[in-house]
Amino acid sequence: MTALRGFIVKEVRHILRDRQTLWLLLLLPLVLVILFGFAIRTDIQSIRVAFVDPSPSAASVSLQDRFDGTPVFHAAATVASTRALDPLFRRGAIDEAVVFPADFARGLGRGAGRLQILVDATDPNIGSIMTAYAEAVIQGWAAERVGSGAAGPGAPASVRAIPAVVPETRLRFNPTLASEDLFVPGLIALVLTIVSAVMTSITLTREKERGTMETLLVSPLRPWQILVGKVTPYLVLGFVNLVTALAAAGLIFGVPLRGSVPLLLAEGLLFLLVCTGLGVFISTRTDSQRAAMLASMAGLLLPTTVLSGMIFPISSMPAWLRPITYLIPARWFITIARGILLKGVGLGVLWPDTVVLALMAALLLAASMRLFKVRLT
């Protein structure tokens, strides 16, 4: 039995003996995929809409029917005055309101149909999505009227100016705008960060905290053997998690896997190496498990969640913030994973991101190795 093999066996025993943590780590990707998949969605399942229609006409009623006929909109109330809307919004009884002016039908006849859309924008993202949904319904309705000749000579216009020519937008790669398709790559990045970076930093500082690290350092084990021995089991665990998360995403949410699976797994392994490097780096800078945990939570998980483009699109960040996202390894991995999963592209397209990840891995592993060797100064 070589020294290194014995050392890895020891680490595996630690992991196997701590059943609670092991289960937590194994179930984490499943739980996260399910939680995030169902809870954080940017597509909206149901919108309760109220109509303000002081003088109902054939046109206004047909538009209301059109709304109610969609799977998303549900007519929740029809009131006579906008003043009645406020309590409904406040109570949370409605999400959106469509206000017909008293002269709606007349305006429509003149080609100047006007409408007002009111939306509960407590969550601005959801607010703008609900607005867009409503506009889509109105546009569809108006286009149909134009087509059937029911409208006057001019095209009707809402407050938001329904164009005479309705643009036809087709959404590529994620045609149903399913948010889980977009989230799964981010989730995988998060899970891998937790398992490899956080666990690596904790397992290394645990040896420091318990005093066993000194025993290892005065032994003939070389520093790289200590690192490899401690880290290898967690790399394997991270890889298992990668597979679990992908399987869960595919089976539960039907996330497509359009590209090469071996390529995705290889990129995942590369990302795991980056995370491991980060974990070792954190462990060289902290002396207790608690500090390592805090450092990796604040220093890794938070930026990974917020700045990687996992939840908040990088393109909508302010210009000064965007360069900072280049430093977040997950940003590159998420681009890669989305490319492979959703677009089915290969290295031909993804090589720049892969090169960045590879450089990060090399740099971090070299730096943490150096810091680990220096040990005490």
Next chain:
Amino acid sequence: MSAGEQRAAGSSAPPGSHGAAAIEANGLTRRFGDFTAVDAISFRVERGEVFGFLGANGAGKTTVIRMLTGLLSPSAGEARVAGHDVYGDTEAIRRSIGYMSQRFSLYEDLRVRENIQLYGGIYGLPNRTIRERGNRLLADLGLEHAADELVASIPLGWRQKLAFSVATLHEPEILFLDEPTGGVDPITRRQFWEMIYRAADGGTTLLVTTHYMDEAEYCDRISIMVDGHIRAMGTPRDLRAEYGVASVDELFLHLVRPTDPTTPADAGGGS
């Protein structure tokens, strides 16, 4: 005459180092920024000797041990451990020494036998040797029944004795014990010292740091460190006579007290 010298005479020196000391330090110094934790200390530990390394917290004991075991490189001076230079030969030093730290050095969530396997493996012993020595070790400690118990489940005294035995599994030339008896009851301490003597009788050199002054009396020779300097060194009997005190405890207080308020914080000594 001290038992240590008799033991040293009986031990067989490794080839190429006849007559050389087990540990030899000359002007060994370690600075941390402006603070000099260890200030040009010189001492010699003979083979087979039990050398007590005493000093208050922060006096620099742990820093010295770190330098001698290759965990920390000295700022100045020279030192040889088992004939190997602490600057260049740390690999060779590590193979020749055993180390048991003040903090527990076994893995509590591993079984007794798994710990033995691990240490044997780290020191490159063949499986058969690990099994044989492991069985002998367990028999000597009377712990055969606990071989498959988790270390966490056996009493602290046994754990400490086990840690000592495991640290000697590879039969090191020199054993560094950094406060090995901390938190251990008096009876176990006594048994622990019997183990130390047995190891010394077998030719192992032992460098022991301790807080317990009664233990200092058990050492062949002691040195007392104060503020990074060695203030006194010799056999306990000679030192008692030289300073006209009744015990090492009294001697220690005599040397350490006057400078106590200015003793720097545990800057170099901590973990």
